[in-house]
Amino acid sequence: MENKNQSVGIVRTEFYTIDEKIQFECGVNFGPITVAYETYGQLNETKDNAILIVHALTGDAHAAGYHSESDKKPGWWDTMIGPDKAFDTNKYYVICSNILGGCSGTTGPSSINPETNEPYGTSFPVFTIEDTVKVQKKLIDFLGVKGIYTVAGGSMGGMQAMQFVISFPSMVKSAVLIATTSRLSPQAIAFNAVGRNSIISDPNWNNGNYYNKENKPDRGLSNARMIGHITYLCEEAMYNKFGRRLQNKNHYDFNFDIDFQVESYLQHQGQIFVDRFDANSYLYITKAVDYFDLEEKYGSLQNAFKNSNAKYLIISFDSDWLFPSSQSKEIVNTLMQLGKDVSYCEIKSPCGHDAFLLEYDVQSKIIKSFLNEHIEGNYYE
Amino acid sequence: MENKNQSVGIVRTEFYTIDEKIQFECGVNFGPITVAYETYGQLNETKDNAILIVHALTGDAHAAGYHSESDKKPGWWDTMIGPDKAFDTNKYYVICSNILGGCSGTTGPSSINPETNEPYGTSFPVFTIEDTVKVQKKLIDFLGVKGIYTVAGGSMGGMQAMQFVISFPSMVKSAVLIATTSRLSPQAIAFNAVGRNSIISDPNWNNGNYYNKENKPDRGLSNARMIGHITYLCEEAMYNKFGRRLQNKNHYDFNFDIDFQVESYLQHQGQIFVDRFDANSYLYITKAVDYFDLEEKYGSLQNAFKNSNAKYLIISFDSDWLFPSSQSKEIVNTLMQLGKDVSYCEIKSPCGHDAFLLEYDVQSKIIKSFLNEHIEGNYYE
Numbered sequence: 001m002e003n004k005n006q007s008v009g010i011v012r013t014e015f016y017t018i019d020e021k022i023q024f025e026c027g028v029n030f031g032p033i034t035v036a037y038e039t040y041g042q043l044n045e046t047k048d049n050a051i052l053i054v055h056a057l058t059g060d061a062h063a064a065g066y067h068s069e070s071d072k073k074p075g076w077w078d079t080m081i082g083p084d085k086a087f088d089t090n091k092y093y094v095i096c097s098n099i100l101g102g103c104s105g106t107t108g109p110s111s112i113n114p115e116t117n118e119p120y121g122t123s124f125p126v127f128t129i130e131d132t133v134k135v136q137k138k139l140i141d142f143l144g145v146k147g148i149y150t151v152a153g154g155s156m157g158g159m160q161a162m163q164f165v166i167s168f169p170s171m172v173k174s175a176v177l178i179a180t181t182s183r184l185s186p187q188a189i190a191f192n193a194v195g196r197n198s199i200i201s202d203p204n205w206n207n208g209n210y211y212n213k214e215n216k217p218d219r220g221l222s223n224a225r226m227i228g229h230i231t232y233l234c235e236e237a238m239y240n241k242f243g244r245r246l247q248n249k250n251h252y253d254f255n256f257d258i259d260f261q262v263e264s265y266l267q268h269q270g271q272i273f274v275d276r277f278d279a280n281s282y283l284y285i286t287k288a289v290d291y292f293d294l295e296e297k298y299g300s301l302q303n304a305f306k307n308s309n310a311k312y313l314i315i316s317f318d319s320d321w322l323f324p325s326s327q328s329k330e331i332v333n334t335l336m337q338l339g340k341d342v343s344y345c346e347i348k349s350p351c352g353h354d355a356f357l358l359e360y361d362v363q364s365k366i367i368k369s370f371l372n373e374h375i376e377g378n379y380y381e
Numbered sequence: 382m383e384n385k386n387q388s389v390g391i392v393r394t395e396f397y398t399i400d401e402k403i404q405f406e407c408g409v410n411f412g413p414i415t416v417a418y419e420t421y422g423q424l425n426e427t428k429d430n431a432i433l434i435v436h437a438l439t440g441d442a443h444a445a446g447y448h449s450e451s452d453k454k455p456g457w458w459d460t461m462i463g464p465d466k467a468f469d470t471n472k473y474y475v476i477c478s479n480i481l482g483g484c485s486g487t488t489g490p491s492s493i494n495p496e497t498n499e500p501y502g503t504s505f506p507v508f509t510i511e512d513t514v515k516v517q518k519k520l521i522d523f524l525g526v527k528g529i530y531t532v533a534g535g536s537m538g539g540m541q542a543m544q545f546v547i548s549f550p551s552m553v554k555s556a557v558l559i560a561t562t563s564r565l566s567p568q569a570i571a572f573n574a575v576g577r578n579s580i581i582s583d584p585n586w587n588n589g590n591y592y593n594k595e596n597k598p599d600r601g602l603s604n605a606r607m608i609g610h611i612t613y614l615c616e617e618a619m620y621n622k623f624g625r626r627l628q629n630k631n632h633y634d635f636n637f638d639i640d641f642q643v644e645s646y647l648q649h650q651g652q653i654f655v656d657r658f659d660a661n662s663y664l665y666i667t668k669a670v671d672y673f674d675l676e677e678k679y680g681s682l683q684n685a686f687k688n689s690n691a692k693y694l695i696i697s698f699d700s701d702w703l704f705p706s707s708q709s710k711e712i713v714n715t716l717m718q719l720g721k722d723v724s725y726c727e728i729k730s731p732c733g734h735d736a737f738l739l740e741y742d743v744q745s746k747i748i749k750s751f752l753n754e755h756i757e758g759n760y761y762e
Contacts, residue, residue, distance in 0.1 A: 026635035126635040186619040193644040201600035219582035238567035254407035254507040
């Protein structure tokens, strides 16, 4: 464990079960939903110093700190959340929850349906980003939060952050949107579709009923993850990390085993992923991402944001080809046309889409300055 | 069938079986090899007006013309090969053969091993681009060709064209290298690796022994093709072709069927592919492509090309992100440093890597000018 002065220390994932059913966009009235969440820092007396962190495709509630004294791996955004860090737990009450439909504690397709005592599987309703945000709002209310100082996330997290601002405009002071988009490009949809196809074509997927089976759709899920990983990196990152170097050999093997380091890396990423992620959750969450389309939903991007009074910080990365800077700039331009308060920064990085998890140093500086000076300075205007 | 004045007309795939065994790079001495090929136009008296066309990943010997009067679909590069076309059959003797390891007539993993009377499957040796070129040379010799006026191909065809020039420098007058590279980027290797993984993870692949089985690894092969297709298009092509339009519906289905046109297109491409291609051939040919690395093989790109006296025409497409222009420029720069005769053109196109099959108009003009003026004008120097 790192120095406790820079860490939120030992944390615990908590669970909250929403009593009433929630109306999903697909028309289904769904419940009960249990939400797995963690909080760091203290809620102030006016209950308006909350920071809502929203995770990307395969994240979870454990965003910062450690789960035990012997725990070696901190939360997924520990570099950004903690005392004096970008999201400063000395000043703010930071909340992160596992997304609806996930497989790390929040109700999803792998959860037991209390009406059948069997896992939901594909009887789980297909949900949208707006549905996930409704669930987060219930958690916020339960925690007694009255005002969100900022809602922040990268990639799919940025989609949820935008949707939160749009759905609950009076509650949100600011939003930090990183490496995100108001709607996926057809190419990004295509990659998700091939990933899902890979899972669905795995005979062990068995129409989503595999939880009680010996064999799970691990090969399909692993392949989907490999496809995803190619899109999270970029050409430059791949040259830097692997080039055309061979894996533990000097010559080609002339068989269909792994020859290149990049193959080995992807296979490894695929293999470790199946131990921590559920194939059905992958189907549902990628579908929610594909469906997210603020232009289509609200008639235009301007319409989507017109009622929000939040201040925006938008960050993109020049080597991100999955959610390229041009998509961030579209949001920035719309917000500027609406006369909203928006700061934008394109960070030079060789890390591709993954940069939102890796480039914490430069992101921290920008976010700190935004939160501590730009927003805080204007807080009691 | 189009106007016969612009077509090579009715053509027939022929077969030639190489008697002796061929030494492969992997060390195996392999034979017999049957080569499927087509020819268009007449070999001249000096037997040096041959144009060797080399196909891309999933092509075949049928590059031009029709197989019958009722045939509606011409050969894969019919737009480029024929009377007065880029590769002018009034003047040149055009040869195209199916690649070693393929599944359209040339000996490959789906062929019967005469020693066992069973299909080779994965007992077929892993071959390289150099091995495929050795096979093509045997065919050329059999046809009585003494001089290659030009060797031309796009994508993997360009790799074979380069290797042919390098392996048989005294025989080749010129080379037309389109949308190709002297070695795949790690990202391109990654896409091939995931495609192969998709096939190998299909239980019906069965270690390559599926030819006598009822179920073939169609789902794995289809998925591999879908991944490939994403890389053959580009962001702009996908926006132009599909955008985020839904397939035969106005609203999301909220299930895991096809929602978007781009999904429908990819699924269709995957499905029709399995009817014409063999999964093992896909494994072998993508491996040959991954292994192709002129820098590594010859110590440097300069060394690779230093003995060639061919004149080069190199064409790339600005929207090709699989084999980007930067890779073509690397070859151009090397050839210029060596003092070789090289022409280069980057064509503006919204078609991505597929442009070498689609942008025939502009390519034809450039290739015609190169072949008829630049090369022919210098032919008897």
